Amino acid sequence: MIEILEDKSLNLSHKVVHSGVLLTSIDVDFRGGNDCSRILHAPKLCLVLPRIGYLLSLADTIQDYYSSIDKEFLKIIENNFSWFEFDGSIINSQFPVGLLFDKHCKNHNSILFNIKLVLQSKNGMRTTIHYDKGSIFNNNLTKIITNNIKLSQTIMFGDCRRFQKLSKREYQELINSIFSLSRTTGNYENVILRLFGPTQEMFTKIK
Numbered sequence: 079m080i081e082i083l084e085d086k087s088l089n090l091s092h093k094v095v096h097s098g099v100l101l102t103s104i105d106v107d108f109r110g111g112n113d114c115s116r117i118l119h120a121p122k123l124c125l126v127l128p129r130i131g132y133l134l135s136l137a138d139t140i141q142d143y144y145s146s147i148d149k150e151f152l153k154i155i156e157n158n159f160s161w162f163e164f165d166g167s168i169i170n171s172q173f174p175v176g177l178l179f180d181k182h183c184k185n186h187n188s189i190l191f192n193i194k195l196v197l198q199s200k201n202g203m204r205t206t207i208h209y210d211k212g213s214i215f216n217n218n219l220t221k222i223i224t225n226n227i228k229l230s231q232t233i234m235f236g237d238c239r240r241f242q243k244l245s246k247r248e249y250q251e252l253i254n255s256i257f258s259l260s261r262t263t264g265n266y267e268n269v270i271l272r273l274f275g276p277t278q279e280m281f282t283k284i285k
Contacts, residue, residue: 098128098129098176099126099127099128099129100126100127100128100129100175100176100179100189100191101124101125101126101189101190101191102124102125102126102127102175102190102191102193103122103123103124103125103190103191103192103193104122104123104124104125104136104140104193104194104195105120105122105123105193105194105195106118106120106144106194106195106196106197107163107194107195107196107197108197109196109197109198109199114148114150114151114154116147116148117144117147117148117151117154120144120147123139123140123143123144125139127175127191128175128176128266129174129175129176129177129179130174130175130176130266131174131175131256132171132172132173132174132175132219132222132223132256133162133169133171133175133178133193133214134171134172134214134217134219134222135219135256135257137214137215137217140195141155141215154197155197155213155215157199157200157201158197158198158199158200158213159197159198159199159200159213160195160196160197160198160213160214160215161195161196161214162193162194162195162196162214163193163194163196164178164182164183164191164192164193164194165182165186165192167182169182169193171214171217172222172226173226174226175191178191179191195214219257220253223253223256224253227241227252228241240273240274244273248273251269252269252270252273255268255269255270
């Protein structure tokens with residue numbers, strides 16, 4: 079009976095981690111002399127994101143949304159540092175959305191992940207944000223993803239040889255599927271199943 083309950087618990091945990099989604103809203107916070115009332119008064123960008131997706135994969139979506147409201151947004155992001163915050167704390171966007179939500183929202187009793195895109199003028203300002211060129215719009219998400227996969231493979235299997243043996247075509251297919259996580263988990267789950275086997279089996283190996 080205990081073993082059956084453990085299996086059910088693992089199945090539920092697997093569904094939450096690998097197939098769960100989060101309601102997320104993003105609005106803009108201008109700092110350091112910026113003034114763009116159209117964007118400030120624009121409706122929040124609301125998305126349903128897979129827990130295993132990345133905020134940095136939303137750069138194009140955010141850019142397209144706010145550019146449709148104000149064509150000057152492209153110039154604005156070129157002249158500003160940018161990063162994500164939740165409740166005044168900088169979000170380390172190299173981690174998946176679900177992990178970030180669990181970290182920042184665990185004491186807020188909320189099912190909505192309210193995120194601010196902070197834009198700070200580069201004029202006479204310095205930033206310690208780790209993104210390339212201090213901008214989420216110039217991020218190296220592919221490198222971040224690669225490092226995270228290597229780490230997770232090492233934790234599960236003791237090394238990352240499965241990942242290292244991928245062909246160039248398989249690697250690109252995997253990266254593309256992770257970028258697609260800003261929309262759906264379907265393509266990602268199919269690619270992971272084909273390249274590495276069932277995620278549920280991998281999950282149970284580290285219980």
